[in-house]
Amino acid sequence: MTTMQGVQAPPASDGVLQRELQQRRPFRSPAQEAAIAMLRTADVVRRRLAAAVEPAGITLAQYNVLRVLRGSNPTPLATYEIAERLIEQTPGVTRLLDRLESQGWVSRTRCTEDRRLVHCRITEDGLALLARLDAEVDAADEAAVGALSNDDVAVLVRLLGHVRQGCGAEHPTADD
Amino acid sequence: MTTMQGVQAPPASDGVLQRELQQRRPFRSPAQEAAIAMLRTADVVRRRLAAAVEPAGITLAQYNVLRVLRGSNPTPLATYEIAERLIEQTPGVTRLLDRLESQGWVSRTRCTEDRRLVHCRITEDGLALLARLDAEVDAADEAAVGALSNDDVAVLVRLLGHVRQGCGAEHPTADD
DNA sequence: GGAGGATGCTTGACACGTCATCGATTCACG
DNA sequence: CGTGAATCGATGACGTGTCAAGCATCCTCC
Numbered sequence: 414m415t416t417m418q419g420v421q422a423p424p425a426s427d428g429v430l431q432r433e434l435q436q437r438r439p440f441r442s443p444a445q446e447a448a449i450a451m452l453r454t455a456d457v458v459r460r461r462l463a464a465a466v467e468p469a470g471i472t473l474a475q476y477n478v479l480r481v482l483r484g485s486n487p488t489p490l491a492t493y494e495i496a497e498r499l500i501e502q503t504p505g506v507t508r509l510l511d512r513l514e515s516q517g518w519v520s521r522t523r524c525t526e527d528r529r530l531v532h533c534r535i536t537e538d539g540l541a542l543l544a545r546l547d548a549e550v551d552a553a554d555e556a557a558v559g560a561l562s563n564d565d566v567a568v569l570v571r572l573l574g575h576v577r578q579g580c581g582a583e584h585p586t587a588d589d
Numbered sequence: 590m591t592t593m594q595g596v597q598a599p600p601a602s603d604g605v606l607q608r609e610l611q612q613r614r615p616f617r618s619p620a621q622e623a624a625i626a627m628l629r630t631a632d633v634v635r636r637r638l639a640a641a642v643e644p645a646g647i648t649l650a651q652y653n654v655l656r657v658l659r660g661s662n663p664t665p666l667a668t669y670e671i672a673e674r675l676i677e678q679t680p681g682v683t684r685l686l687d688r689l690e691s692q693g694w695v696s697r698t699r700c701t702e703d704r705r706l707v708h709c710r711i712t713e714d715g716l717a718l719l720a721r722l723d724a725e726v727d728a729a730d731e732a733a734v735g736a737l738s739n740d741d742v743a744v745l746v747r748l749l750g751h752v753r754q755g756c757g758a759e760h761p762t763a764d765d
Numbered sequence: 766g767g768a769g770g771a772t773g774c775t776t777g778a779c780a781c782g783t784c785a786t787c788g789a790t791t792c793a794c795g
Numbered sequence: 796c797g798t799g800a801a802t803c804g805a806t807g808a809c810g811t812g813t814c815a816a817g818c819a820t821c822c823t824c825c
Contacts, residue, residue, distance in 0.1 A: 442732035443742045448634055449676060454749040455631030456677045457756045475784060504689055505812060507775060512709035529773045529820045560755035561748060566619045569748045572741055573630040579736035580633045677783055683805055705790045705803045
């Protein structure tokens with residue numbers, strides 16, 4: 414890219430990250446530093462969210478499915494529609510739903526008009542569960558970005574959007 | 590207050606219904622939007638990196654272990670030291686090493702001075718594998734953040750660093 | 766209306782993340 | 796010296812991500 418660094422990556426954040434890491438060598442490029450920062454940060458945020466949700470007996474992946482279903486409630490969603498709306502794409506939605514249904518948070522019925530489809534809805538118990546978790550999750554979100562000003566949050570969201578576009582992946586960012 | 594919307598209003602006490610309607614909005618808070626953006630973006634980036642690495646027959650997690658070992662080469666690392674330096678913390682390093690060793694990318698030897706430790710080193714074949722993958726991985730990194738200016742990359746890295754600190758998680762992440 | 770293809774879901778296989786536990790080894794302290 | 800705590804690692808169990816294959820159902824086109 415630019416000529417300013419050969420092997421030496423210019424410190425995007427004055428080398429703080431690098432120093433924490435006890436790295437013997439700097440990042441090969443700013444792009445690499447950014448990619449690693451994104452993966453690590455998301456890992457930390459995911460952990461934080463999972464910790465907020467798991468005391469209730471569900472995993473973060475299950476929670477996200479419930480959020481999607483709450484967002485469409487009372488209209489049911491087909492399994493593939495849930496998959497499309499999840500943060501992390503996965504063909505494993507069927508199994509997530511298996512466990513959610515066995516715990517009573519979700520109900521499934523075979524669609525009569527198109528028997529290939531399975532209509533999924535969140536139950537009253539599921540809604541109550543989410544309502545109980547909202548505060549915890551909001552707190553986790555706030556903890557994650559609380560150190561940032563409103564402007565910084567907006568900038569962060571915008572830059573991340575550019576990154577997603579650059580990776581050529583763009584599907585809706587929906588949940589509730 | 591909230592604009593009514595005639596979807597089958599359940600007889601809820603005001604708070605409940607209002608909450609439902611609020612959740613029809615895209616995001617409940619800027620913090621939530623940012624958290625979701627981070628998770629989704631990292632997912633996209635991880636996919637891109639995994640695609641760059643898996644044609645060579647290793648997973649992204651295995652690749653990251655090899656990168657850590659290359660970073661310390663020729664000094665061997667104990668298993669727990671590898672775990673500390675991985676991007677995503679995991680107690681499963683033993684199993685990652687099992688597969689890497691069986692494929693010949695890594696060699697392990699029981700430490701003679703402290704028999705609890707297992708010294709792990711990357712093999713010559715492992716180094717060659719990484720050398721072959723460097724270009725692919727660099728390209729993936731560039732693809733991810735290529736849409737951003739250098740200044741934007743620096744801003745992104747800085748903001749992500751603040752988020753990590755806010756989550757109160759600081760552990761090392763080294764790779765090469 | 767019947768054949769072929771597309772669609773939606775399920776299942777199986779494997780790797781990984783996560784937690785709990787256990788065995789082996791080392792070290793600190795009495 | 797010997798006991799007990801701490802450390803390191805392996806292992807088992809469970810949920811999930813990922814790919815591939817299989818099955819039922821629908822649709823299109825002949």
